[in-house]
Amino acid sequence: MLEKTLVDSIKTIDSLTQAQQLALGKFIDKGFPTSKWEEWKYASLKHLNERDWKWSPEKLSVDFSKPQWKHSAIIQTLNGNTHSEGALPQGIALLPMSEFMAQNPAFDSVWKARNPILDQNSLYDLNEALVNDHAVLWVKKGVKIVEPLLHHYLVSGQQDTAVQSKLFIYLEEDSEITWFEQQRSESSHAILSNYVQEIWVSKNAHLTLIKDQDLQQSITHVDHTFIFQQESSLVDAFTFSINAAYLRNNLHFYIDGPQVVSNLNGLYIPGEDQLMDTHSVVDHRMPHSESNELYKGVLMGNATGVFNGKIFVRPDAQKTNAFQSCKNVLASDRATMNTKPQLEIWADDVKCSHGTTTGQLSDEALFYMRSRGISKATAQTLLLLAFVQQVIDKLEHEEIRAELSDKIVNKIQASLGLTLL
Amino acid sequence: MLSVKNLHARIGDKEILNGINLEVHAGEVHAIMGPNGSGKSTLASVLAGRSDYEVSEGSVEFFGKDLLDLSPEARAAEGLFLAFQYPVEIPGVSTTNFMKSAINEIRAYRGQDAMDAVQFLKMFKEKMAYVNIDQTLLSRALNEGFSGGEKKRNEIFQMAVLEPKLAILDETDSGLDIDALRIVAEGVNKLKTPQNATILVTHYQRLLDYIIPDFVHVLYKGKIVKSGNKDLALELEERGYDWIISALD
Ligand SMILES: Nc1ncnc2c1ncn2[C@@H]1O[C@H](COP(=O)(O)OP(=O)(O)O)[C@@H](O)[C@H]1O
Ligand SMILES: [Mg+2]
Numbered sequence: 001m002l003e004k005t006l007v008d009s010i011k012t013i014d015s016l017t018q019a020q021q022l023a024l025g026k027f028i029d030k031g032f033p034t035s036k037w038e039e040w041k042y043a044s045l046k047h048l049n050e051r052d053w054k055w056s057p058e059k060l061s062v063d064f065s066k067p068q069w070k071h072s073a074i075i076q077t078l079n080g081n082t083h084s085e086g087a088l089p090q091g092i093a094l095l096p097m098s099e100f101m102a103q104n105p106a107f108d109s110v111w112k113a114r115n116p117i118l119d120q121n122s123l124y125d126l127n128e129a130l131v132n133d134h135a136v137l138w139v140k141k142g143v144k145i146v147e148p149l150l151h152h153y154l155v156s157g158q159q160d161t162a163v164q165s166k167l168f169i170y171l172e173e174d175s176e177i178t179w180f181e182q183q184r185s186e187s188s189h190a191i192l193s194n195y196v197q198e199i200w201v202s203k204n205a206h207l208t209l210i211k212d213q214d215l216q217q218s219i220t221h222v223d224h225t226f227i228f229q230q231e232s233s234l235v236d237a238f239t240f241s242i243n244a245a246y247l248r249n250n251l252h253f254y255i256d257g258p259q260v261v262s263n264l265n266g267l268y269i270p271g272e273d274q275l276m277d278t279h280s281v282v283d284h285r286m287p288h289s290e291s292n293e294l295y296k297g298v299l300m301g302n303a304t305g306v307f308n309g310k311i312f313v314r315p316d317a318q319k320t321n322a323f324q325s326c327k328n329v330l331a332s333d334r335a336t337m338n339t340k341p342q343l344e345i346w347a348d349d350v351k352c353s354h355g356t357t358t359g360q361l362s363d364e365a366l367f368y369m370r371s372r373g374i375s376k377a378t379a380q381t382l383l384l385l386a387f388v389q390q391v392i393d394k395l396e397h398e399e400i401r402a403e404l405s406d407k408i409v410n411k412i413q414a415s416l417g418l419t420l421l
Numbered sequence: 422m423l424s425v426k427n428l429h430a431r432i433g434d435k436e437i438l439n440g441i442n443l444e445v446h447a448g449e450v451h452a453i454m455g456p457n458g459s460g461k462s463t464l465a466s467v468l469a470g471r472s473d474y475e476v477s478e479g480s481v482e483f484f485g486k487d488l489l490d491l492s493p494e495a496r497a498a499e500g501l502f503l504a505f506q507y508p509v510e511i512p513g514v515s516t517t518n519f520m521k522s523a524i525n526e527i528r529a530y531r532g533q534d535a536m537d538a539v540q541f542l543k544m545f546k547e548k549m550a551y552v553n554i555d556q557t558l559l560s561r562a563l564n565e566g567f568s569g570g571e572k573k574r575n576e577i578f579q580m581a582v583l584e585p586k587l588a589i590l591d592e593t594d595s596g597l598d599i600d601a602l603r604i605v606a607e608g609v610n611k612l613k614t615p616q617n618a619t620i621l622v623t624h625y626q627r628l629l630d631y632i633i634p635d636f637v638h639v640l641y642k643g644k645i646v647k648s649g650n651k652d653l654a655l656e657l658e659e660r661g662y663d664w665i666i667s668a669l670d
Contacts, residue, residue, distance in 0.1 A: 372520075383514070
C-alpha cells in the first residue's frame with residue numbers, strides 16, 4: 001500500500017484517462033516495493049513513502065552541448081518530455097504514440113499482445129498512470145544509420161519530485177541504429193526517476209543500445225527497458241551503471257522469433273552509499289536463438305550490488321543457446337554483492353550455461369605484481385582496470401568507448417584513492 | 422650482499438623454516454636443493470616478502486638493509502627478484518604493460534626519471550633476444566593460458582628486464598623439456614655479472630649441468646643440513662638424499 005498522504009496527493013492529479021486511472025489504482029494498491037517482495041529483496045524503496053513528492057515535474061529546457069564526435073541526431077528527454085534537437089535523419093521520425101498507432105493500426109493488436117513480465121513491478125504501473133501519449137522513435141524499413149543517435153535523458157527538480165518518462169523505439173525490418181543514452185540529473189533534491197523504455201526490433205533489424213547511467217547522489221533511478229525481438233534480429237545492449245544513490249535496471253529481452261541474437265553487457269561500479277541492482281530477463285519464446293549475458297561489477301566503499309539473471313526457455317524454444325556470466329570484485333571489506341542466476345528451462349534440446357563469482361582481488365596476483373616492484377595501490381588499480389576493460393572493450397564506437405573508459409577509470413580511482421603512475 | 426641469520430618462519434602453528442643461515446656474495450651462484458616439502462619455496466617466498474609467513478626469529482640483511490622490514494615492492498626496487506615456481510596469472514594485463522609499470526615504479530623509488538615508450542621498445546627488444554621470446558606472448562595477458570615453458574621463459578624475460586642484484590629462481594627447471602631448459606639456462610648465464618648473484622632452488626641436479634654453482638646447500642625440514650661445492654650436487658644425483666637424512670635422524 002502507498003502511504004496515505006501520498007495517496008491523497010497523487011489523487012489530486014486530474015484529467016487522467018481511464019487507462020491511467022486503472023494503472024494508478026494498481027500502483028496505489030501495491031505501493032512502493034519493499035524488501036518483502038522477492039524481486040526487491042535487497043533494493044527496497046519503502047523509504048520513498050517518507051517524501052512529499054511533487055508528481056508533476058517542472059518543464060525544462062536545456063541547451064545541450066554537442067559531443068565532439070559524429071552523431072546523426074540528438075534527442076532529449078527532459079523531465080519526461082521528449083523532443084529532437086534539430087532535424088532527424090531521413091527515415092527516422094519522432095512522434096506521439098497516438099499518431100504512431102493511427103498510422104500503424106495493424107500494430108495495435110500485436111503491441112497489446114506483447115506480454116512483458118511485470119510481477120512485482122508497481123513502478124511500471126506508476127509510470128503508466130502518469131504518462132499519457134509518450135513519444136515514439138520510428139525507424140523506417142531498411143534505414144541504416146551508422147553514426148549514433150545521442151539521447152540525453154535528464155531529470156531535475158527544485159523540490160522532491162517524481163519524474164515519469166517513457167519512450168518507445170520502433171525499428172522496422174532491416175533497419176539499424178546505435179542508440180547512445182546519457183542518463184543524467186541536475187538536482188540536489190530527491191528525485192525519483194522512473195523511466196520506461198520499450199523497444200520493438202523487427203525482422204533483420206540491428207540495434208546497438210548503450211546506456212551511460214551517471215546520476216547524482218540524490219537520485220533514485222529505476223530503468224525498465226523491455227526489448228521485443230523478432231526473427232533474425234540482433235541487439236547488442238550495454239549498460240554502464242556509474243553513479244546514483246540507487247540504480248535499478250529491469251532489462252528484459254523477449255525473443256519472439258527464430259535466429260535472434262541478444263547480447264547483454266553490463267558493468268556496475270557502485271561506491272560509498274550507492275546501491276545498484278540489475279534484474280535481467282531473457283525470455284526465449286521461440287527456437288534457434290542465442291543470448292549472451294556478460295556482467296561485471298566492482299563494489300567499493302559500503303556499496304550494495306544485486307544481480308538477478310533470469311533465463312526462461314519456453315517449451316517451443318528448442319535449439320536455444322543461452323549463456324550468462326556475472327563476475328564481481330569486492331574492492332572493499334564493507335561492500336556486499338548478492339547474485340542469483342535463475343534458469344527455467346522447459347525445452348529439452350538447449351545449451352545453457354551460467355556462472356556467477358564474487359571475490360576479492362587475488363592475493364596471489366597482488367603479491368606476484370608487488371614482487372616485481374609494483375606498489376600495492378598500482379597493482380590493485382591495474383587489476384581492477386583490466387577487469388572492467390573487458391566489458392568496455394566490447395564497445396565498437398571508439399569515441400564513446402574512450403569517453404566511458406575515462407569516466408569509469410576516474411570513478412574507480414577516486415573511490416579507492418588509487419592513482420596510476 | 423645477502424646475509425640470512427637463524428631464520429625461523431611459520432604459518433599458523435606450523436614451523437616451516439627452522440634456523441636458516443646463508444651468506445651470498447656478489448658474483449656467486451648458490452644452489453639450494455632438498456626433497457619436496459623441505460621448505461625451499463618457503464625460504465624463497467619469505468625473502469621476497471610474502472605476508473602469509475610469519476618470521477618468528479632471525480634476521481636477513483640485504484646490502485646492509487633489514488630486508489624483513491621492507492615491502493615486497495621495496496625489496497624488488499632494492500634489487501631482489503624471485504622467479505616463481507608457479508607464476509601467477511594476471512588477467513587482462515600484458516607482460517609489456519606489467520613490466521612498464523614495474524620499471525617506472527622502481528625508477529621512481531630510486532629517484533630516476535620514468536622511461537618513455539621509445540626507450541621501452543628498444544629495451545624490450547634487446548631483452549627478448551636473451552630468452553628467445555616473441556612479441557605475441559608479451560602482448561597477451563600475463564601467464565594466462567601460457568604453457569609451463571612459456572611461463573618460465575617469461576619469468577626469465579622479466580628478470581632480464583629488471584636486472585636484479587640477487588635473483589632467486591624457484592624450480593625454474595621443472596616442467597621444461599631439454600631445449601627449453603637450455604634456453605632458460607643460457608638466459609641466466611648471460612645475465613650473470615661479477616656484481617650480481619643467483620640462488621637456484623631445485624630438487625634435480627639437471628639444471629646444474631648448465632648453470633654451474635659455486636655452492637650447493639641441502640635443505641631438510643627447514644634447515645640447511647649440508648653445504649658443499651658442485652660435487653655435492655653430483656653426489657646427491659647418484660645417491661639421493663637418504664644418506665644425509667639418515668645420518669641426521
Ligand atoms: N601456505 C601454506 N600453508 C600451509 N603449509 C604450507 C604452506 N606453504 C608451505 N607449507 C608447508 O611447508 C612445507 C614446505 O613447503 P615448501 O616450502 O613449498 O617446500 P619445497 O619448496 O621445498 O617443496 C610443506 O610441508 C608445505 O606443506
Ligand atoms: Mg617448492
